[in-house]
Amino acid sequence: MTPDTHADGELTRQLDRTHVFHSWSAQAGLDPFVIAGGLGSEVWDFDGQTFLDFASQLVNVNIGHGHPTVVAAIQEQAALLATVAPANGNLARGRAAQAIVAHAPAGMNKVFFTNGGADANENAIRLARLHTGRDKILSTYRSYHGNTGSAIVATGDWRRVPNEYARGHVHFFGPYLYRSEFWATSPEQETERALRHLERILQSEGPESVAAILLETVVGTAGVLVPPPGYLPGVRALADRYGIMLILDEVMAGFGRTGAWFAFDHFDVRPDLITFAKGVNSGYVPVGGVVLSDEIAATFDHRVFPGGLTYSGHPLAMASIVAALGAMESEGIVANAARIGTEVLAPGLAALADRHPLIGEVRGLGVFWALELVVDRGTREPVPAAVMGRLKGELMARHLLPFLAENRIHVVPPCVVTDDEVARALAIYDEALTVVEASL
Template sequence: MTTPTGAELDARAVALDRAHVFHSWSAQAALAPMAVAGGKGTRVHDHSGREYLDFSSQLVNVNIGHQHPAVVAAIQEQAGRLATIGPATAHLVRGEAAQRITARAPDGMDKVFFTNGGADAIENAIRMARLHTGRDKVISRYRSYHGNTGAAINATGDWRRIPNEYARGHVHVFGPYLYRSEFWAGSPEEESARALQHLRRVLQCEGPESVAAILLETIPGTAGVLVPPPGYLPGVRALADEFGILLILDEVMAGFGRTGEWFALDAFDVRPDLITFAKGVNSGYVPVGGVVISNPVAATFDERVFPGGLTYSGHPLAAASIVASIEAMESEGIVAHAKSVGTDVLGPGLTALADKHPIVGEVRGSGVFWAVELVADPATRTPVSAAVMGRAKAELVARGLLPFIADNRIHVVPPCVVTTDEVAEALAIYDDVLSLLDAVG
C-alpha cells in the first residue's frame, strides 16, 4: 500500500472537515480551513511540512506553547493511571490542581469549582452570585466576550449576543476605551472617572438592590485588549461594595501568564469575589475551566446545596495538565518571561510599527497580549474595512504567520514562551504587510 504524501494528507484533512465538521461562528459554505498536523513551541506545521509562526496562540490559549513535553507526559501518565473518575470523589490530582490555582489567587479565595471551559465557568459564577445575593441582574460591558452558553452569551456585549438573547436579567454598560471614548474624555484619568460615573448611574437606574454581580473581563480580550485606565477597576470594586454587589473578573483569556502576570488582576489594585478561568491554565491541552471562589461566597453553600454540577468537573486528565502546566510555568519562569518580552521587545517593536505606518491607529497591551488597531484615516480614526482585514490575514498567512484578527484589529498574542528572535521574525512580517496595507487602507 502506498504511503500518502504530505500534500495528500493535507487534502484529506480538509476534505473530511468540509464534509463532516460544522464550524463555529461561520457561514459554512465558503470555509477553507488550514490543515494542521503538529506543532512545537511557538510553531505549527501541516502534513507537507510547511511551518507557521503561531501569533494567535490558536484562540489566545496556548500560553505554554505547543506540545510542552512536561504537560504531554503528565496527561499520558494520568491516562495510564486513571483516565476518568466522577467529580464526587476525592482524587489527588484534582486537589493538587485546585491548590496550585488558589495559591496564585488573592488571599481569601481558597476553593475552586471546576468546569469544562470558560463559558460554563461564567454560567456557574453567575449562578453563585445570584444565589449568594438573592438578586438577579448582572451588569457587564458592551465590549466584551464571555462565552457561547445561555447566560454567558447574554453577558457578552458584541454582535454574537443579539441572535442568542434567551437568558434573563442582563444589563450592559460602556467601559473605558480612551481611543474611542464614549465619554468625550481627554485623558486616561477622565476616561476612568466618567466610565465609573456611567456605571454608577446605570446601577442607580436599574436599582442596585436588584443587581447580583458586575461581570468584567479584567482586560477585555476579543473586544480589543482594552487595558483599564488607572483607578477603574478599584472604582468598580468600590461601587460593588457600596451596593452589596459581587464582582466577577473573567480571566479566561487574560489569566495565567498572558499579560505577564499570573492573573491579569495582579497588576491592578482590585480583589474580586469570583474569578473565572479556563484555557490559559493548561494551554487548552485538555478542555477545562473553573471558578475561583472567595471564602464568604463558598460559605454560602456550606449548609445549602449548590445546584450545579458537571460530569467532567475536575476531570483527572485536565487536572494533571493543570498541575504540570503551573509547575512548568514556575520552574521555567514563563510568566516573568512573558512580562519581559512584552516590556522590552514586543511592546517597543509594535510601537515602532505604529510610528512608521499611518494605517496603525493605536497599539495597546502588556505581556504577550497586544492589539494593533488599523484605521483608514488617522485623523477621524475610521476603522479599515473588512476587505482590508481579510487581505491582512491572507498576507500574514502567506508569509508563514498565523494571526488573530478581530474587527479592525490584529491581535498580537503569541505563546508566553515566544523568543526574542521569534518576535523579531514576526515584527518583520507585520512590517511588510502593514506597508502593503498603508497603500490600500
C-alpha cells in the same frame, strides 16, 4: 516534526468539509487552514511548512505547543485513571485546585471546576445570584464571556443578539479612551466618567436587584482594552457600596497572558469570584473553573449548590493543570511574558506604528497586544473588512498565523515566545502592512 504528507492534508480538508460544522461561520465558503502539529511558538501543515502561531490558537496556548512536561502528565494520568465522577475525591483534582489558589488573593481557597470558560462564567453568575439572592448581572458592551445560555447574554458584542434567551442581564459601556463614549481626553477623565456612568446604571436598575458586575479584567476579543488607572478599584468600590459581587473574567487574560499570574494583579483589586480556562493548561485538555471567595464558598456549607457537570475536575485536565502551572513556575514563563511585553513587543510595535499610518493605536501588556487599524488617524475611521482580509492573506503568505478581529491585529503569541521569534513576527507585520498600504 513528523513525516506528514500532502495526502494527509487533502484528506483532512475533505473530512472537514464533509463532516465538521464550524462555529461562528457560514459553512459553504469555508477553507480552514489545516494544522498537522506544533511545538513551542510554531505550528506546521502537512506539507511541512512552519508558521509562527501569533494567535496562540484562540489566545490560549500560553505554554506553547507540545510542552513535554504537560504531555507526559496527561499520558501518565490516562494510564492511572482516565476519568472519575465529580462526587469522588481525586488526587489530581486536589493538586490542581491547590496550584490555582496558590496564585489567587488571600481568602480565596476553593475552586469549582468546569469544562471551559463559558460554563465557568455561567456558574460564577449562578454563585453570585444564589449568594446575594439578587438577579441582575451587569457587563459591558465590549466583552465576550462565552457561548452558553447566560454567558452569551452577558457578552456585549454582536454574538449576543441572536442568542438572547437568558434573563436579568444589563449592559453598560466600559472605558476605551481611543473611542471614548464619554468625550474623555485623558485616562483620568475616562476613568472618572466611566465610573459615573456605571453608578448611574446601577442606580437606575436598582442596586438592590443587582447580583454581580462581570468584567473581563483586560477585555480580550473586543480589543485588548487595558483598563485605565483607577477604573477597576473604582468598580470594586461601587460593588462594595451596593453589596454587589465582582466577577473578574480571566479566561483569556489569566495565567501569564498579561505578564502576571492573574491580570488583576496589575490593578490592585480583589474580585469575589474569578473565572478561568484557556491559559491554566494552555488548552491541552478542555477545562475551566471558578475560584470562590471564602465568604461565597461558606454560603454552601449547609446549603446544596444546585450545579454540576459530569466532567468537572476531569483527571486528565487536572493533571495537565498541575504540570502546566509547575512548568510555568520552574521555567519562569510568566516572567518571560512580562519581559517580552516590556522590552520587545512594546518598543517593536511602537516602531511599527511610527512607520505605518494604518496603525491608529498600539495597546497591551505582556503577550497581549492589539494594533487598531484606521483609514485616517485624524478621523479614526476603522479600516474596512476587505483590508483586513487582504492583510490576513499577506501575513499567512509569510508564514505567520494571525489573530484578526474587526479592524485589529491582536498580537498574542505564546508566553514562551523568544526574542528572535518576535523579531521575525515584527518583520512579517512590517512587510504585510507595507504591501497593503501600497494597494490603498
